[in-house]
Amino acid sequence: xxxxxxxxxxxxxxxxxxxxxxxxPVIGCDCPVCTSNDQRNQRLRSSLWLKIHGLSLLxxxxxxxxxxxxxxxxxxxxxxxxxxxxxxxxxxxxxxRAFCWRRDRPLPIYANPGCMNTLQSMFAWAFSPNNTHGGxxxxxxxxxxxxxxxxxxxxxxxxxxxxxxxxNGYLFEAESQKKIAYIPDxxxxxxxxxxxxxxxxxxxxxxxxxxxxxxxxCVEETLSIIEQVQPQQAYLTHxxxxxxxxxxxSRLPSNIKIAYxxxxxxxxx
Amino acid sequence: xxxxxxxxxxxxxxxxxxxxxxxxPVIGCDCPVCTSNDQRNQRLRSSLWLKIHGLSLLxxxxxxxxxxxxxxxxxxxxxxxxxxxxxxxxxxxxxxRAFCWRRDRPLPIYANPGCMNTLQSMFAWAFSPNNTHGGxxxxxxxxxxxxxxxxxxxxxxxxxxxxxxxxNGYLFEAESQKKIAYIPDxxxxxxxxxxxxxxxxxxxxxxxxxxxxxxxxCVEETLSIIEQVQPQQAYLTHxxxxxxxxxxxSRLPSNIKIAYxxxxxxxxx
Numbered sequence: 001x002x003x004x005x006x007x008x009x010x011x012x013x014x015x016x017x018x019x020x021x022x023x024x025p026v027i028g029c030d031c032p033v034c035t036s037n038d039q040r041n042q043r044l045r046s047s048l049w050l051k052i053h054g055l056s057l058l059x060x061x062x063x064x065x066x067x068x069x070x071x072x073x074x075x076x077x078x079x080x081x082x083x084x085x086x087x088x089x090x091x092x093x094x095x096x097r098a099f100c101w102r103r104d105r106p107l108p109i110y111a112n113p114g115c116m117n118t119l120q121s122m123f124a125w126a127f128s129p130n131n132t133h134g135g136x137x138x139x140x141x142x143x144x145x146x147x148x149x150x151x152x153x154x155x156x157x158x159x160x161x162x163x164x165x166x167x168n169g170y171l172f173e174a175e176s177q178k179k180i181a182y183i184p185d186x187x188x189x190x191x192x193x194x195x196x197x198x199x200x201x202x203x204x205x206x207x208x209x210x211x212x213x214x215x216x217x218c219v220e221e222t223l224s225i226i227e228q229v230q231p232q233q234a235y236l237t238h239x240x241x242x243x244x245x246x247x248x249x250s251r252l253p254s255n256i257k258i259a260y261x262x263x264x265x266x267x268x269x
Numbered sequence: 270x271x272x273x274x275x276x277x278x279x280x281x282x283x284x285x286x287x288x289x290x291x292x293x294p295v296i297g298c299d300c301p302v303c304t305s306n307d308q309r310n311q312r313l314r315s316s317l318w319l320k321i322h323g324l325s326l327l328x329x330x331x332x333x334x335x336x337x338x339x340x341x342x343x344x345x346x347x348x349x350x351x352x353x354x355x356x357x358x359x360x361x362x363x364x365x366r367a368f369c370w371r372r373d374r375p376l377p378i379y380a381n382p383g384c385m386n387t388l389q390s391m392f393a394w395a396f397s398p399n400n401t402h403g404g405x406x407x408x409x410x411x412x413x414x415x416x417x418x419x420x421x422x423x424x425x426x427x428x429x430x431x432x433x434x435x436x437n438g439y440l441f442e443a444e445s446q447k448k449i450a451y452i453p454d455x456x457x458x459x460x461x462x463x464x465x466x467x468x469x470x471x472x473x474x475x476x477x478x479x480x481x482x483x484x485x486x487c488v489e490e491t492l493s494i495i496e497q498v499q500p501q502q503a504y505l506t507h508x509x510x511x512x513x514x515x516x517x518x519s520r521l522p523s524n525i526k527i528a529y530x531x532x533x534x535x536x537x538x
Contacts, residue, residue, distance in 0.1 A: 094360065
């Protein structure tokens, strides 16, 4: 679906970034992907923006958040959901100030216990009772383990294994909307999470590169997960500079695409 | 001096960013500066890149470091000097990985005790003895209070008052090179630091906006400092979206300019 058509729909997901921790291009790298003219090979750090039934939700707030928010003209955020505490997913915490200024209540943030602990130690000033300055981020922390709701949106954490870091994906469900699952960082998807994924129409999932990696799914492993889950459509994300978009996508089945920055998916049924 | 002429010189300083903590434009802001077409009003977070006698030094490594490094094609860094531990000056720590991969030794980082403490608690993994993964930042921390040397470059910390955060500027001196002082964040410059500044040919200094601010110098305060120091040339930096470059610069004396992103200063005598 084209971007303009998607934006006329009610609910959509926009990829703010689809890159791994360095982004692509990598600083100082002259490889064919880092020097490619194909815009789809230019990847900011992975993050998803969901516009669902009037809500504006960020999944992760990484180091490119300011750039991403300006590019997409994101003017308000109702909540941030964190997948895990790695810097490429949390380093944009301070940029959330701009969204806090325009709210009359603290900004709800959702994370598993390990990620919330990282946020609270890394950005301790924001969580302190002394954080009364009008200009700072005012978080309203919610530790999530089980299904929760934001407005009409039902959200289920999807625990996955990603090295030693406690990591969630998330499944989003709402009436008259495709069910979408987002798992940007994982090495192994446990059986209980595979069972939850059977519900999804759209699966967005880590596929770092073709070569195996100790803490991320490689393409072959990801294809095996997609085979088990059988979503209507799958998108690969969290892509390194070892993957050329065109080269890999031409070898994938038609129900599997490689996500790229600014790709917009309509979620309307 | 034009950018190309400056780059033909031996030693130069390049402004990687000249903005305040939000950068300019501010997310979601429609003010005349944030929507200006004048490129000099588009300000990434403040940072300076020094190329002096073959050395490549960063002063601060803020949230825009990846963008700044790609834009300027910074391929190696010999050291990072930190002014203080606010996020707009340290949040790019993880991006330093790209420079660590290409070194055979850890990357020297210089900071005052308070800032080093912030770095060590915020990015604890990097300072841990368990940080043996080849892909991560490997810092070589140096706490600095007094004059020190990097190669032929003599560097003097310039303590200043900036709210409650222990903050340094830095004075850089080398043979056959203009003496340059950089103080991006300050509210009050103590007399001892004013005395050190008497040596400088070029003074780059905080001038957040025209209206007074509790922790930053406003333009009138900055002009008073410049009057005391009498540098050959002064540049205002760490500029908010309340300042329109053209409007303010047209009212300044000719030895005072407003810095802008990518402005390049030759340091050769």
